[in-house]
Amino acid sequence: MDIVTGLFYLASAVAYMLYLFFQKERFQESGYLFFGGGFLCHTLTLIMASIRTGYLPVHNLHETLGLAAWAVALVFLFLRQRYRIKIMGVYAAPLALLAYVAAMQVPDLPPTQPEAVYTNFWFFAHVITIFLGEAALAMACGAGILYLLQENAIKEKKRGFFYRRLPSLEQLDGMGYTSIVVGFSALTLGLVTGLLYSKLIWHRFISWDPKEVWSGISWLIYAVLIHERLVGGMRGRKAAWLAITGFAVLLFTLFGVNFFMDGHHGEFTQF
Amino acid sequence: MSAWNERYGVMREIVLTGLNHKTAPVEIRERLAMNRQECMEAIDALRAHPHVDEVLLFSTCNRVEVLMAAKDGDAAVTAAKAYISDLKGLPVEQFESSLYVHHREEAVRHMFSVASSLDSMVVGEPQILGQVKDAYYLTASKKASGPLLNRLMHRTFHMAKRVRSETGIGDSAVSISYAAIELARKIFGDLDGRKILLVGAGEMAELAVEHLIHHHAGDILVANRTLERGVKLAERFHGSAISLEEIPEALKEVDIIISSTGSTAYVITNDMVKQVIKSRKGRSIFFIDIAVPRDIDPAINRLSNAYVYDIDDLKEVIDGNIVSRNAEAVKATRIVEEGVVGFSHWMEGLSTVPTIKAMRSKVETIAVDEVEKTLSGLSGLSDAERAAIRRMGQAIVTKVVHDPIRFIKEGCHNRDESHVLSYARSIFNLDE
The missing domain is CATH 3.30.460.30 (Glutamyl-tRNA reductase, N-terminal domain)
Known part of the structure; x- marks a missing residue:
């Protein structure tokens, strides 16, 4: 089943790349179909694993990366339905594939925490919301990159490879903003559930662990972005840069902190 | 012939x-x-x-x-x-x-x-x-x-x-006004309800406005040095006329500005736009400058979310598009040639002899396939019996096609052979 999911994601990424270069509708359609197929297989695998063990498979790097790929897939399919920006698959499919392949590369180690940790409802809510939020913010980063490419083409009057292939600035900006609102909401929920869970386990909301601090920083970046947009009308280029920066910090929070700093999340990304 | x-x-x-x-x-x-x-x-x-x-x-x-x-x-x-x-x-x-x-x-x-x-x-x-x-x-x-x-x-x-x-x-667009629309669509996506400001008048500028209206653009403002002329133009586009002094105020609202005046100085300056950019809350603004000498300060293009295209920029868009169009035309010609070959092939089939042959061979193939399928499932038949069954298959083929062949031959003596042939070919599905 794992290999089928991987092959679906691979086929989708290849089809989207062909679409990027040749602009043939059938490549895009098959890319979308393969992606959907991959997502279905992936979902089934996750459900089966959860039923078998009784908890969400997130207890090592192998499984967390897998869940990240799944979250990217889910968010992409949602955005694709809503915004119909076909070209976004060029970013999302390889991203899901990358996360999935990386997951397959790291060994599936046995869980290190007592089982009660994984079966707790707050733990489940925390992990799911955080991952969906991060996937949505990954999409926002992608939309930001595409926005910058397109805006540069129009501003510099150099209509090259991307100008023809990318949708309008308005659409990219709109999709980026939707992703950020969705991602930020999920991230907020994720942090709140995390705090509650911490209170439950360690009897304190916050322990100034590096993971917590960096999560706070990423959250603040997105809070600033949304605030500036609502109040000051910050759109376009600056918003795109901030979305990219925010995601870089978020990635560091997700992996960098676990690898380079000590803290109470390390065990979930051990490899 | x-x-x-x-x-x-x-x-x-x-x-x-x-x-x-x-x-x-x-x-x-x-x-x-x-x-x-x-x-x-x-x-x-x-x-x-x-x-x-x-x-x-x-x-x-x-x-x-x-x-x-x-x-x-x-x-x-x-x-x-x-x-x-x-x-x-x-x-x-x-x-x-x-x-x-x-x-x-x-x-x-x-x-x-x-x-x-x-x-x-x-x-x-x-x-x-x-x-x-x-x-x-x-x-x-x-x-x-x-x-x-x-x-x-x-x-x-x-x-x-x-x-x-x-x-x-x-x-790709190959006229100035189309090129302007193409760019506007790359900025705004949907042009539905976008507000337009036309400064001055002129054939190309008016054509561009008409294209925008065709794309369901919203309110149209017309600014002209002589208000009378402006009112006339505004009436034509079902818009409203403003004076040149009102332009800075209008810049707060409009999305697309098309300028084509005879002025020798910039009609819209960098400062003018700088002052309104904040109240626009980051909404994009697109300037199309068709005038020579130019009406719109090119420095505006460096402001955030503002884009300025002058006539030379638009010409470049068109030239680029013409080159890529010619390359695509070569591909298109190949597709057309394929189509011509396919059609000629169909025309060739649309005469008596090939149609009769194709019909006969189609029925024959069906009969032979079915007879052989049946024979392979039967055991204990002598060779003579097998041959008799095969002959029966052939006889059925001959009788089945007899009347259709007569229909085709007789029909083709009349004036309407292409009707008869195309019916026959459809009934027997000879063109797949």
């Missing part, structure tokens, strides 16, 4: 005559152009002509063409020329030198090229296919098309669709 006749016997051919923007000056084209009513009458008249079996008429500002199916193509062309000359009161000699006549494959190729917009003044322009479709519906509603033209037109639409989807021929 004679080689074709030797191969396929005397049967209907497809023939086309007409003139277009390449062969005839506008003075001739406008004298021969027909409106819908005239087209309908012409279809009736030509259809009634003894030399014309099927007819389709096609008249736009760039071309007048008559497509026909006839036993004697040249006689049909003469009839069409005479009719048009009569209708328009223009002696044949005066436009004959502009006319082209295409027979068979040539006519098919021409139809495919026209509908694919390869023969248009602006290659790749999208209207032509709709015009060809209208012409066909007119003919079909008058029942003036038969098996040949019906098939040809369906292939034509298919070909045009293929060209459009498989090449980038229709992707």
